[in-house]
Amino acid sequence: MRYSEMFLPTGREVPSDAELASHQLMIRAGMIRKLTSGIYSYLPLGYRVIRKVEQIIREEMNRAGAQEVFLPMVQPAELWQESGRWVHYGKELLRFRDRHDREYCLGPTHEEVITDLVRNGIKTYRQLPRNLYQIQTKFRDEIRPRFGVMRCREFGMKDAYSFDADEAGAEISYRKMFEAYNRIFTRCGLNFRPVEADSGSIGGSYSHEYMVMADSGEDAVCFCNACQYAANLEKAEIAGPAGDQPSGPALPLEEVHTPGVRTIEEVCAYLQVAQQEVVKTLIFSADGEPVAVLIRGDHEVNETKVRNHLGCDALDLAPDEMIFKVTRSPRGFAGAIGIKARIIADYSLKETYNCIMGANREDYHLRNVNPGRDFKVEGYADLRVIRETDPCPRCGGEIHFARGIEVGHVFKLGTKYSKAMKAAYLDQNGRERMMVMGCYGIGIGRTVAAAIEQNHDADGIVWPLPLAPYHVIITPVNVKERSLSEAAEGIYRSLLEKGVEVILDDRDERAGVKFKDADLIGIPYRVTIGPKNLAEGKAETRRRRTGEVAILSLSEVEAFLMDRIREGI
């Protein structure tokens, strides 16, 4: 492509409303433009990169035995009512009516559509397993879109759905996708790792997220440096309690006056005790019902774990009215004794004795509270957020924290959708059985943004070769010098003929401008045609990532570049 003919509006200035490097660079490099909140256009350069990612995904999905389909983005309400998600999905689901006043939504995901398609097309175990995927635009009406294409409302996604006859088959399908995803992100040149994840409202039993490691990532993950364990922080398990019994004598319960002392910090300072001697009583509203969650003062509640333990949909910290209703006291003095709510406790409470707790009475706390003796706990569970000082739940090794960008997610769905929507088949014995499903997503735009987060420097983007929109840019330093233009043209034509993706920067611009743009858009190799080298029949080849320069005779340039492109470096 001739630069002079490209639609490639690059910018020198950092956009004021973009904070992430990837967001700033995608705008500056002329890859994307925002149309409205959370909705972006891809310009030619950006779209080429999108297509590279899509192509890698297609090749690996096909290789794993999946087949490509293309499903509608506009979906009827009935399907979502059938699965139950018309009610449960919430405001992220953009709903609207057509001229006949029928209800529809824009697809934020396609479990309903694919399940409907498959239940009508598959009747027998002989037709299983199947894995269907598509690359489609999704719409999720995010509360607060941000970070450019990283968290937007309209976005491109690859989603795949597997259908198996039984659990064992579903496990195999899941493994296949797990491996395909590893290949996909490896081919994209990303530093990533799969981590165990919560399956969230999409339902299902088991899932992994693919995290591209980046300090700017929105997700916190932890991983063990001794074994393979890695998990999203909200999922990360904590090893159960060592002992089951408090290891000291229970002292008599005692009420202490604690005027205006509400937070754990205030309690500790006022009573001169350590945080782990205090028990926090957090009152949640779980689907509208009050639940008291007990946890040690120095620990933090993991709401995802609480939600999963209770099996509820909505979980919020209780409003003041609810707190008053169950404790007969204002916020800050809640305790387990006499509370009118279900009580669940973190495992760590099993080993706690003679602790400090709110008295359910304004300006009072209790000393020497002992679970079992003083109140009854409905159940103990792992309910807190893992800390870096906790041991690995698998091997006891050291845990480390890092941040990541979620670019892919694989789920075992089980029969959640097949049951709800009656996706059944007949087995060998002629008995009707539900298909066992899995679903597998990759955020395309987000993968591109994540690649930039990991591959940029002060001058701009540094594309990994497999994602680069072009491999080579040829830069004659002065197009008015006929000899320079002609030499550049010559190399350009011969590279084009060999199928190399190449830009000829034939603009009548100063060399500095061209160099800056070439660096900004991150083309892996630049061939500079300048008067001094050309006088000796040579040209300069420069590698974007390292700045490494090779002065080669014109006849060598082509082979030099093709070798490197073939090797993918």
Add this chain to the structure above:
RNA sequence: CGGGGCGUAGCGCAGCCCGGUAGCGCACCUGCUUUGGGAGCAGGAUGUCGCAGGUUCAAAUCCUGCCGCCCCGACCA
């Protein structure tokens, strides 16, 4: 949805407090010079001042309402 901020040329911003008929930098167009890391000089074009209403002789500026965008929080496959 709660808190904060911002809407003025393609982009980034000043002007608003204290009302008087709109400006700066970059980008853009023309010419000359320059030509290996975002050039110089000269000339030029570019605006429903977010929208609607109100106050006033006069509104970018003051008042009211609305819309949009950004940041923090809550939320989230």
